[in-house]
Amino acid sequence: MLSHATRQALRVASRQSLRALSSVPARTATSRASATLALGTAVAAYGLYESSKAPAKAEGAKTIAGEKGTVSERSFVMIKPDGVSRQLVGKIVSRFEERGYKLVAIKSLTPSPALAKEHYIDLASRPFYGGLVKYITSGTPVVAMVWEGKDIIRQGRRIVGATNPLESDPGSVRGQYAVSVGRNLIHASDSFESATKEIDLWFSEAELSSYEPTAWGWVMADN
Numbered sequence: 001m002l003s004h005a006t007r008q009a010l011r012v013a014s015r016q017s018l019r020a021l022s023s024v025p026a027r028t029a030t031s032r033a034s035a036t037l038a039l040g041t042a043v044a045a046y047g048l049y050e051s052s053k054a055p056a057k058a059e060g061a062k063t064i065a066g067e068k069g070t071v072s073e074r075s076f077v078m079i080k081p082d083g084v085s086r087q088l089v090g091k092i093v094s095r096f097e098e099r100g101y102k103l104v105a106i107k108s109l110t111p112s113p114a115l116a117k118e119h120y121i122d123l124a125s126r127p128f129y130g131g132l133v134k135y136i137t138s139g140t141p142v143v144a145m146v147w148e149g150k151d152i153i154r155q156g157r158r159i160v161g162a163t164n165p166l167e168s169d170p171g172s173v174r175g176q177y178a179v180s181v182g183r184n185l186i187h188a189s190d191s192f193e194s195a196t197k198e199i200d201l202w203f204s205e206a207e208l209s210s211y212e213p214t215a216w217g218w219v220m221a222d223n
């Protein structure tokens with residue numbers, strides 16, 4: 001896995017090459033050729049980086065997040081400190097349970113700064129990153145969970161609602177209970193790749209249960 005700094009450098013190189021290519025006049029064939037070469041190198045390097053995330057990408061591949069698009073698909077869902085402090089854990093868990101999803105892991109913990117930083121590493125350059133890490137590691141615990149079932153990643157995002165509560169569907173968790181984007185109660189994986197990374201980050205294989213809820217067949221079946 002490439003470091004954040006390397007990924008950034010590759011993105012910048014790619015963008016710079018694109019800019020160079022589009023700004024070179026047609027008559028300077030040599031400059032244009034070298035810009036094309038630079039772009040090719042940057043694209044190849046970025047492609048290499050993208051393929052380094054491959055394990056979770058291959059269609060039909062099974063990861064710690066199950067198999068994408070099947071009943072074994074899993075999502076990482078976390079009730080943030082404000083959700084725990086506001087005593088909304090039961091209500092939030094009920095939403096997933098009543099929908100018919102399977103709880104395969106649950107634990108309460110106060111994340112270390114290192115864990116919170118890694119979880120939100122993609123937002124490291126955003127101005128609210130420091131405050132976000134402070135909020136998640138405030139000392140009030142989070143409830144980390146893994147839910148399983150067909151389309152759990154996409155359905156989980158719908159249950160949770162849009163990031164900014166101002167735009168969340170009123171029937172979603174954030175739409176019903178949250179007001180501020182910085183205190184939006186809950187997290188859910190936004191892709192199979194994220195689910196794989198996040199479940200692996202927060203849980204060990206041994207913490208994930210395998211069982212069949214009584215109504216599983218009725219909920220997950222299709223014609």
Ligand SMILES: Nc1ncnc2c1ncn2[C@@H]1O[C@H](COP(=O)(O)OP(=O)(O)OP(=O)(O)O)[C@@H](O)[C@H]1O
Pocket residue numbers: 123128132162163181182183184186187188189190
């Ligand atoms: N503009 C902002 N100001 C303050 N905090 C923000 C802002 N945007 C996002 N956040 C916080 O960072 C979290 C991660 O942002 P992201 O863009 O990944 O949205 P998300 O995927 O809906 O959220 P999450 O990863 O928590 O599920 C948000 O849930 C929110 O707590």
